[in-house]
Amino acid sequence: MNKFHLIISSILVFTALNGNAQNKKTDSLTVMLDSYFNNETKKDQAGNLVSWHYKWEEHTNGGFSLWGDEFRKSGFRTSTLYAAPTAQNLKGSSVYIIVDPDTEQESSDPEFIQAAHVKTISEWVKKGGILILMGNDIGNAELEHFNTLTKVFGVQFNMDCKGKVTGDQFEMGKINVPAGNPVFKTAKQLFIKEFSSLAITAPAKSILKDRDGNDVIALSKYGKGSVIIVGDPWLYNEYVDGKKLPAEYDNLKAGTDLVHWISNQISAAKK
Incomplete structure (x- = not known):
């Protein structure tokens, strides 16, 4: 191979590699996490005001860094x-x-879900689109305006507090996943505490109940998209990192199952 052909070959290889990288970037799926309605702030070590609580980049107990890793592993x-x-x-x-x-107690200027937001999101x-809505027990999340969005999909937060757990008596928050669950294929035993139960009507259906029969997670098909509604932000680091919960709880597996279910919905919609 002469020098000219070597240069041409190098250019072609570079172009191919660059093109593949560009295609991979273009084809990547984006999962967008809200920080408008949930925008609690605190000062960092430098005294700067930062947004925190249920964030991708947050590695402390209240963050979503581990769940975010599961999304990134899936592309x-x-x-x-x-x-x-x-x-x-x-x-x-x-x-x-x-x-x-955010509630008014969590933010000096909370942004509530309004009719225009409901229209845009629905x-x-x-x-x-795939929409994931996670509430909390009454007093720890603004549920009245949140309900104006969830009701479009057949779900309402009951604005109560179920699944109360005393200390480290984790069995009080234990929820078994029935066989054949449409979302959770590998997770069998979950820990979900202090959640708002759900009231469910068509087109939504319950996909997880606690041992007392309270609806914890709902699934709703809406047009070409799907909605998962949960009574708690239960996939945060504290309960998926394997440090606090006994080994028999499958919260991280459940987060991975949810990511895989989302991927499958997106793939099916493209066919």
């Missing part, structure tokens, strides 16, 4: 939306997650 790009959800802001995202909207789901 998703994790991002955060600090602005209100608009059609433009949601464009390009396959998944949108809203967790634990239309985005109808076109094929």
Whole structure:
């Protein structure tokens, strides 16, 4: 091979590699985490005001760093939306997650879900978006406005507190996953505590109940998209890192199952 052919070959290889990298980047799926309705703040060590609580980059107990890792392992790009959800802001995202909207006690200027947000989000789901909505027990999340969104999909937070757990008596928050669950294929035993129970009507259906019969997680098909609604932000680091809970609890597996279910919904929608 002469020098000219060697140069041409090098260019072709570089172009191919660069093209593959670009295609991989273009083809990546985006999971967008809300930080507009849930935007609690605190000062960091340098005295700067930072947003915290249920964030991808947050490695402490209340963060979603471990669940975010599961998304990234499955080919998703994790991002955060600090602005209100608009059609433009949601464009390009396959998944949108809203967790634990702020109360007036948690923020000096909380952003509540309004009719315009409900319209935008529901239309985005109808076109094929995957929406994950996670509440909390009464007093720890703003549920009244949140319910204006969830009711579109047949679910309401009951604004109560179920699954109370005393100290380290983890069995009080134990929930067994029935065989054949449509979302949780490998997780068999979960720990979910102090959640708001759900009231469910069509088109939604319950996919997980606690031992007292309270609905904990609901699934709703809406247009081409799907919605999962949970009574608690239960996939945060404290209960998936394997340090606090006994080994028999499968919370991290459940988070991975949910990621795989999302991937399957997206793949099915493209066929």
